[in-house]
Structure formats: structure tokens, C-alpha cells
Amino acid sequence: MSLYFDAVAILTAPSSGGSFKSRIYSARNLRASPAQIYALTTEAAKWDTVLADVIDKSGILTLERKLSPLLALLLVHDHLLAKKGIAAPATHTLRQCVERHKARLKAEFTKARVRRGCANIEEFKRAVLREKRAADGTSHFVYPRWVRVNNIRTTLEEQLATTFKAYRRVEKLSDLATEEERKPEPRLFIDPNIPDLVAVPFGADFTSSSAYKNGEIILQDKASCFPAYLLLGDRGSVDAWEGDLVDGCAAPGNKTTHLASLLAKQQKGKKKKGGQKIFSMDASTVRSKTLAKMVGLAGADSVTVLQGQDFLALDHEDERFANVTGLLLDPSCSGSGIIGRDEVPQFTLPVTQPKGPKSHGKKRKREDDDEGSKATPGAPQAEPTDENDIPDGTIDPERLTKLSSIQARIVEHALGFPNATHVTYSTCSIHLIENEGVVARILGTRVAKERGWRLLRRDEQPDGLRKWSKRGVREEHPAEGETGPSGSVDLPDEALEACIRSWQGDAEGLGGFFVAGFVRDPALATAPVQQTEQNGETEMLVEDEANAEDDDEEDADEEDWGGFSD
Ligand SMILES: C[S@@+](CC[C@H](N)C(=O)[O-])C[C@H]1O[C@@H](n2cnc3c(N)ncnc32)[C@H](O)[C@@H]1O
Numbered sequence: 001m002s003l004y005f006d007a008v009a010i011l012t013a014p015s016s017g018g019s020f021k022s023r024i025y026s027a028r029n030l031r032a033s034p035a036q037i038y039a040l041t042t043e044a045a046k047w048d049t050v051l052a053d054v055i056d057k058s059g060i061l062t063l064e065r066k067l068s069p070l071l072a073l074l075l076v077h078d079h080l081l082a083k084k085g086i087a088a089p090a091t092h093t094l095r096q097c098v099e100r101h102k103a104r105l106k107a108e109f110t111k112a113r114v115r116r117g118c119a120n121i122e123e124f125k126r127a128v129l130r131e132k133r134a135a136d137g138t139s140h141f142v143y144p145r146w147v148r149v150n151n152i153r154t155t156l157e158e159q160l161a162t163t164f165k166a167y168r169r170v171e172k173l174s175d176l177a178t179e180e181e182r183k184p185e186p187r188l189f190i191d192p193n194i195p196d197l198v199a200v201p202f203g204a205d206f207t208s209s210s211a212y213k214n215g216e217i218i219l220q221d222k223a224s225c226f227p228a229y230l231l232l233g234d235r236g237s238v239d240a241w242e243g244d245l246v247d248g249c250a251a252p253g254n255k256t257t258h259l260a261s262l263l264a265k266q267q268k269g270k271k272k273k274g275g276q277k278i279f280s281m282d283a284s285t286v287r288s289k290t291l292a293k294m295v296g297l298a299g300a301d302s303v304t305v306l307q308g309q310d311f312l313a314l315d316h317e318d319e320r321f322a323n324v325t326g327l328l329l330d331p332s333c334s335g336s337g338i339i340g341r342d343e344v345p346q347f348t349l350p351v352t353q354p355k356g357p358k359s360h361g362k363k364r365k366r367e368d369d370d371e372g373s374k375a376t377p378g379a380p381q382a383e384p385t386d387e388n389d390i391p392d393g394t395i396d397p398e399r400l401t402k403l404s405s406i407q408a409r410i411v412e413h414a415l416g417f418p419n420a421t422h423v424t425y426s427t428c429s430i431h432l433i434e435n436e437g438v439v440a441r442i443l444g445t446r447v448a449k450e451r452g453w454r455l456l457r458r459d460e461q462p463d464g465l466r467k468w469s470k471r472g473v474r475e476e477h478p479a480e481g482e483t484g485p486s487g488s489v490d491l492p493d494e495a496l497e498a499c500i501r502s503w504q505g506d507a508e509g510l511g512g513f514f515v516a517g518f519v520r521d522p523a524l525a526t527a528p529v530q531q532t533e534q535n536g537e538t539e540m541l542v543e544d545e546a547n548a549e550d551d552d553e554e555d556a557d558e559e560d561w562g563g564f565s566d
Helices: 002-012 020-026 034-058 069-081 093-099 102-115 121-135 156-161 223-232 254-267 285-297 397-415 436-443 446-451 493-498 556-560
Strands: 145-149 187-190 197-200 217-219 244-247 278-282 303-307 324-329 422-427 453-455 500-502 513-520 529-534 537-542
Touching: 002 034, 002 069, 020 034, 034 069, 034 102, 034 121, 069 093, 069 102, 093 102, 102 121, 145 254, 217 254, 223 254, 223 324, 223 422, 223 500, 223 513, 244 254, 254 278, 254 285, 254 303, 254 324, 278 285, 285 303, 324 397, 397 422, 397 436, 397 446, 422 436, 436 453, 436 493, 436 513, 446 453, 453 493
Parallel strands: 244 278, 244 324, 278 303, 324 422
Antiparallel strands: 145 197, 145 217, 187 197, 422 513, 453 513, 500 513, 529 537
């Protein structure tokens, strides 16, 4: 019976950040298995409208004082739909509370199915799903499951012939629909923008496949693949990337492992391997453990994980970074672009109120699992949504301003590495102040001007991203009748064209995301520079090091601001 109490506790606990799955797996004090709780809550959520109706019509809440609406819904779900029924001894009081009414419940459930013209439970499930998507206005959205093929361990061709063997290729993302609607024929879409990325219907589950467990495939949203691809581009063995890389805000490790995969692909067929290193770090020691685990799983031997390392504390003069030419910065942000597919399921509950006090209410203390590791048994990789916090829906302008200051400071620090030539900055926020606003701020800094940093123009971007049409915006205003941040940036059209965006709720199947690339152009440098030979390429060294940053006089307590990473 602990399963149902645990499920109620998880569903009613205040948000502690992270995906729903990771919250269950990192919660302490649960007696049931996390996998069972996750399965029960997500399955019951698919049937909530029907079950609420069945419970109301059967009148059990007015007869059984021990049941709360949510507890009743979960129990009735298992009673009617789980193969083994309610997971409790036949003598358990709560099981009896439900089973006493089995004839009534069954009759109401059958009526609900027949009313929809469905011959069996599978048809019924699909009909309910369609109803729910129509009701919440998401029937025209396609949020697929994005799967990136890891070139260190395998190739796209290999995966198409094995993991995705049973899948039929479709030419349009909208032809995927959801796994529930498409059963038994799985479909697959090969992404035209990001190499080695495929989309499958969202319900598809790879967690028990050997490809997933061996790190051959990585579940990573498409937009999250933009930064590494923007940084390393379409190079091949002839013009492979030269120099080392830094991922400054790396946990749980999706972009780091993507960088490693792209490097590995470029090295294939190259006689003399480059031996480049990727320094990957995260200020959070707990999240760094997930990062290290993901790097190991992906077989990314080129990666050195610096656990608990604050990127801002890296010394530009440290010899380890002397050969760093590219940096990827994906700092903590408001997470306002996250679509929250894996957020706590919202249940439509029975409207009948139970009579009298409930006795099931074992109040559980919510664990403070803010920093809980997401790498738990049964969940070998991070979920795409673990990259950032699930936003709580509130937009605090002061928070956004603080975040954007730290984001700008992090990018500014990246521009100061002596041999850096390429930098990317990304967020999963939709707000101007964290995106184009940070870009405008960066371009105005002393280090950017002295070293000749400019935006990587659209025509210089890798093929797949050049084709991507969603670009930077100049203004942000809340929609009519809504509140939210507003503002504008003073950037020329070419700069906005250089910025890459994605938005929730359109036909692309992505969340809100932003990325911009910076490139160092010696012709634009305003400071006296020394020319030096590095890796056969001419590099610049600015005499005056970048510590004289514009933000020196910033509020000291911003140093401590940790953002919203989970
Ligand atoms: C959006 S998440 C990164 C997601 C990651 N890039 C990925 O693709 O899996 C932001 C991360 O930045 C880390 N972070 C924030 N400020 C940092 C800093 N100054 N130095 C290093 N890491 C930092 C947070 O701990 C958090 O894990």
C-alpha cells in the first residue's frame, strides 16, 4: 500500500526542481520502488478524466471516508487497469474500500468505453489521449523524443539497422504523432538540421535498450544539440577542429558528450588523431557526479571532468588551458523555454468531496533534494529536462536581471582565454534579457572590443543551422492580458540573424532555446596584440589581460547567485 501513499506524497509535494522522474528517483523516505511510483503516476495521469468520472458516478467517495480524491483515483486505476490489480494484500482496508464497489466501478468504466465507441482498452486509451490533447489545445503540437547517436560508440547507419530496425522512416515530423496513437507501427524522423539526430514518438522508451545502456544513443532535445554543432560545425577529417575545448557549465553532460561525439566523428579517417582535450566542469559537485557518469557512459575519453569547478575561477594563464581554442557556455538560466513534458502530472480529480476526515493522510516530510544526483539506478542517463530546472511559472524581473548579469560575466570570462577563437553562449530561456540582451552586453565589453570578438554570422554557421529559420528578436512584450518581462535591444539586423532561437508550441517540436556563437576576428581587435604561432595557426595575444572587465564594480553578492540549475 506504500506505493499509493508514496505516489500521493510525490504528486502533492511542492516543486523541488528537476524532472518528475529525477525527483522520484532522488527522493528519500520512499518505501515503494521509484520505477513503480513513476509507472503508476504517469499511467494514471493518462486516464485521469475517465477515472474521475467513473469515481464520481460510482459515488465511492461519499461512501468511503478513508479515500481522498487523488488516492481513490490511483487505487481505482490499478483496480480497473493494472494486470495484478491493487498492489496490496486482499485484506487491506483501502483495497477493500475500492473492491467493495467493483461491480459499480466496472459498469461505469464499461459505459465510458462504449460511449466512445471503443471495442477494447487499447482503442479506449487512444481515444482518451486524443480527447485530452484536444482539450488542452496541444493536439497540433508534436513533441517527439529526440535521440542523438553517439559517434564515439556507433554510427547513425548502425543504429538504423539495429535499435531502430522496426521503425518506419517518415519525411515530416508531424507524421510521427505519439507512440500511443501510432501503435503498433513505430516511426522515425531523421533531423535535417543536426547530424546524427533522430526523432521518434514521445512515448517511445529506450531505457531498457542496450543502445541506451551502453551510451550508443543519448536522449537529448534537438535545440540542446545546437551549441556543440554551432561550435564544431561540419568539419571533416581534412579540416578537423584544432585545439582543446572547454565546457564551462556542463552538468549533466549532454553538450559535453555531444562535443566529444562531434570531435570523434571529425577524427574518423584522420591518419594522425588530434588528441584534443575537452575540459568539462560544473560548479555543483553533486551535478558533477552525474556529468562524470555520463561522460563515462558515452566513452568520451577526450573529456577531463573538473568536478565542482567554478568556471569563473579558472585562471586564463593556467597552462592546462593554453591550447583552448573553443568554449561552450550554457549557464544556469530561468528555464522559461522548457516545455515541462516531464513535470509532475496534473490530475483531473473526482469532484465529489469525501465525507468526513480522511485517515490516509500520513504526512510525509518532503526531502530537500535540491542538489540530488540524477544518476540513480534505473536511470543511467540524464533526462533531457535535467539540463535545467523546470520553471515554476513565476517571472521575477529582479531574478532575470541577476541571472543575465551572471550569464554575461561567464561569457565575458570565456572571451579572455588567450587562444580562444570560438565561443558559444546558450540558454533554455525565452527572455530577451537572458539572450539577445546578454549578447548586446557582451559585444559592448572591453575584452570583446580589444580582442576583436564578433558574432558568428548566419552565413558562417554550419549547414544545418544556416538553414534553421528561427532567429534572434529585437523586442519582448507579454501577450495580451498577460504579465511578463518586456524590453528591447539595440542590435543590428545582421546580429539578430546570427542569433538562433527556438520556441515552444510550434511545428518544430522543441522548447524555447537560444544560442549565439562568437568568433575572434583579428582585424577588429582594438588592443595591441602579439602574434604567436599556435597549432600552425596565427593567434593573437592581447597584452592587457582580460581581468579589467566591465563588470568589476558589480554587486558583490551576485558572486553567490547560483541561478536555477537543478
Ligand atoms: C543549464 S545547466 C547546463 C546543462 C549542460 N550544458 C548540458 O547540456 O547537460 C547549467 C549548469 O551550470 C552550472 N553552473 C552555473 N554557474 C556555474 C559556474 N560559474 N561555473 C561552473 N558551472 C556553473 C550549474 O551548476 C548547472 O549545472
